[in-house]
Amino acid sequence: MNSKNSLIQIKGLRDGLLISLGEGEWHELEALLFEQIDERSSFFSGARLALDVGKQVLRVVNLTKLRDELSERSISLWAVVSDEPKTVQTAQLLGLATRISKQRPQEVARPKAAKDVEKEEVVLWVERTLRSGTRIEHNGHVVVMGDVNPGAEIVAAGNILVWGRLRGSVHVGADIEGQPADENTDAFVCALTMTPTRLQIASEIENRVGGKTSQKAVKISLKNGEFQTEVWNAK
Amino acid sequence: MSAKIVTITSGKGGVGKTTAIASLGIALASRGQKVVCVDGDIGLRNLDVIMGLENRIVYDIVDIVEGRCRLRQAMIRDKRLPGLFLIPAAQTRDKMAVSPSDMMRLGDDLREEVDWVLIDSPAGIERGFKNAIAPADRVLVLTNPEISAVRDADRVIGILEAEEKGSPSLILNRVNHEMVKKQEMLSPEDVLDLLAIDLIGIVPEDKSVLIAANQGAPIALDKESRAGQAFRNIAARMMGDDVPYMDLEEQGGLWKRISKLTGRN
Numbered sequence: 243m244n245s246k247n248s249l250i251q252i253k254g255l256r257d258g259l260l261i262s263l264g265e266g267e268w269h270e271l272e273a274l275l276f277e278q279i280d281e282r283s284s285f286f287s288g289a290r291l292a293l294d295v296g297k298q299v300l301r302v303v304n305l306t307k308l309r310d311e312l313s314e315r316s317i318s319l320w321a322v323v324s325d326e327p328k329t330v331q332t333a334q335l336l337g338l339a340t341r342i343s344k345q346r347p348q349e350v351a352r353p354k355a356a357k358d359v360e361k362e363e364v365v366l367w368v369e370r371t372l373r374s375g376t377r378i379e380h381n382g383h384v385v386v387m388g389d390v391n392p393g394a395e396i397v398a399a400g401n402i403l404v405w406g407r408l409r410g411s412v413h414v415g416a417d418i419e420g421q422p423a424d425e426n427t428d429a430f431v432c433a434l435t436m437t438p439t440r441l442q443i444a445s446e447i448e449n450r451v452g453g454k455t456s457q458k459a460v461k462i463s464l465k466n467g468e469f470q471t472e473v474w475n476a477k
Numbered sequence: 478m479s480a481k482i483v484t485i486t487s488g489k490g491g492v493g494k495t496t497a498i499a500s501l502g503i504a505l506a507s508r509g510q511k512v513v514c515v516d517g518d519i520g521l522r523n524l525d526v527i528m529g530l531e532n533r534i535v536y537d538i539v540d541i542v543e544g545r546c547r548l549r550q551a552m553i554r555d556k557r558l559p560g561l562f563l564i565p566a567a568q569t570r571d572k573m574a575v576s577p578s579d580m581m582r583l584g585d586d587l588r589e590e591v592d593w594v595l596i597d598s599p600a601g602i603e604r605g606f607k608n609a610i611a612p613a614d615r616v617l618v619l620t621n622p623e624i625s626a627v628r629d630a631d632r633v634i635g636i637l638e639a640e641e642k643g644s645p646s647l648i649l650n651r652v653n654h655e656m657v658k659k660q661e662m663l664s665p666e667d668v669l670d671l672l673a674i675d676l677i678g679i680v681p682e683d684k685s686v687l688i689a690a691n692q693g694a695p696i697a698l699d700k701e702s703r704a705g706q707a708f709r710n711i712a713a714r715m716m717g718d719d720v721p722y723m724d725l726e727e728q729g730g731l732w733k734r735i736s737k738l739t740g741r742n
C-alpha cells in the first residue's frame with residue numbers, strides 16, 4: 243500500500259488546487275506535503291491552494307507557519323476546510339476561507355437530523371474583540387466576549403450575543419448551507435452597546451440601527467416581519 | 478549587544494511610517510544608542526531620502542540577503558550621528574526578493590551589531606508587511622485620526638494578534654488639536670476607544686515635517702518643532718522612561734484625560 247498517496251490527495255478545482263490530508267500526526271503530514279510540493283515545485287508554484295485537513299486540530303501557530311512556508315514557495319493558501327470547529331475558528335481568525343464553493347462529499351452525505359442538532363446546540367465562543375477584516379461564519383449561535391469593531395462581520399445560523407460593543411456587521415438566522423428554507427426568522431441579536439453598521443435577521447435588513455447609542459443592553463428580533471428592540475434582560 | 482527589533486506598520490499608506498522611523502532613529506541615536514533603520518519597502522524605497530543618505534547607497538537589503546555583500550558594507554553611516562545607520566531597500570527589485578525567514582536571519586545578525594533595529598514597513602498587509610513584522614520583538618502601529626486609517630490599523634492589529642505577535646502599541650500621527658476641538662477630526666480618545674491598545678505617542682500635525690523631509694533632515698533634529706519633540710518623547714518611552722504626555726497648553730484637559738485612559742501620567 244502506498245501510504246503517501248492515500249495521505250495526500252490533490253485535486254484540481256476551477257480556480258486552483260484542493261489538497262486533502264488523511265489522518266495522522268500533523269508534523270508528519272506537513273512534512274509529507276512539503277516533500278510532494280518540492281518534488282514538483284514548478285507545478286505548484288503560483289497556485290491558489292485550498293486545504294482540507296479533516297479532523298486535525300490546528301492552532302494559529304500551525305496555520306501561520308504553514309501559510310508562510312507555502313508563501314515562500316509562491317503558493318497562496320486561501321482556504322482551510324475542516325470538520326474540527328477549533329480549526330475552523332483558527333482559519334477564520336486568520337482571514338482564510340473555511341468553505342469552498344463545491345460542497346464536500348461528507349457534507350452532502352451528512353443526514354439532515356445531525357445538522358439540526360448542530361444548529362441548535364453548537365455555540366461558538368469568541369473570547370476576544372473582533373477587529374476589522376475578521377469574518378466569522380458559524381452554523382449555530384455565536385457569543386462574543388469583547389467588541390465587534392467596524393469592518394468585522396459575523397454570520398450565524400442561530401443567534402448572536404455580544405458582551406461588549408457591537409459596531410460591525412451581523413447577520414443572524416442566516417442560511418449557511420445555501421438553502422433559503424433554512425433561514426430562521428426567530429433569531430435575534432443582543433449586545434451591551436448596539437450600534438451595528440449593518441444588521442440582518444434571516445433576509446430582513448435593518449437600516450436604521452446605527453447612530454443612536456442605547457445606554458442599555460438591547461435585544462433586536464423580528465416580530466411579524468418588523469424589527470423590534472427591547473431591553474436585554476437576562477431573565 | 479542584543480538589539481531590540483521594532484517595526485512600524487499601518488495598513489494604510491502615507492500616514493507617516495517613514496517619517497517616524499527616521500525621527501525615532503535620530504532621537505535614539507542622539508541619546509547615545511546604536512541604531513540601524515531598515516527600509517522594508519522594497520521597490521519604493523524612500524527612507525534614504527528622508528534621512529538624507531540617498532547619494533551614499535552602494536549596497537542594499539537584497540544584496541545582503543543574496544550574499545553579494547557583508548552586512549556592515551550595506552550599513553550606511555549617518556552624516557550627523559555616529560551611532561545611526563541605514564540599510565536601504567532595493568529600488569529595482571520587488572518584495573518577493575526577500576522572504577520572512579530572510580528577515581529573521583537579517584534581524585538575528587543585526588542584533589549583534591546595534592542596540593535598536595527599526596524596520597519601516599510598506600503599506601498593506603501583503604508580503605512586504607509580513608517581511609517587516611517577521612523579526613519584530615515589538616510592533617508599533619501608526620495611524621492618523623481618520624476613519625479609513627483607523628479601520629486599517631484595526632485590521633493590522635487583528636492580524637498581529639492572530640499571529641501571536643503580542644499586543645502592539647499605538648502612535649497617533651498628525652493630530653490637529655484645533656480640528657479636534659471643533660469636532661472636525663476624531664479625537665485621540667475616539668481612536669484609543671476603538672483600537673483598545675497601549676498608546677506610546679501622539680504626534681501633532683506640523684508643517685515643518687514636510688520641510689524637514691525635503692531637506693533630508695528628519696524632524697527629530699528640529700528642537701523647535703512640536704512633532705520633533707513628540708518623536709523624541711516616543712524614543713524616550715521606548716527606552717523605558719516615564720515621559721509625561723506633552724502638555725500642549727490649549728488642550729491641557731485633553732492630555733490629562735488621555736493619560737488617565739492609558740494609565741500613564
Ligand SMILES: Nc1ncnc2c1ncn2[C@@H]1O[C@H](COP(=O)(O)OP(=O)(O)OP(=O)(O)O)[C@@H](O)[C@H]1O
Binds near residue numbers: 600
Ligand atoms: N506629523 C506630521 N505633520 C505633517 N505632515 C506629516 C506628519 N507626518 C507625516 N507627514 C507627511 O505625510 C506624508 C507621508 O509621510 P510618510 O512618507 O512618512 O508616510 P508613510 O506611511 O511612510 O507612507 P508609505 O505608506 O507610502 O510608505 C509626507 O509628506 C510627510 O511629510
Ligand SMILES: [Mg+2]
Binds near residue numbers: 494496523599
Ligand atoms: Mg514609507
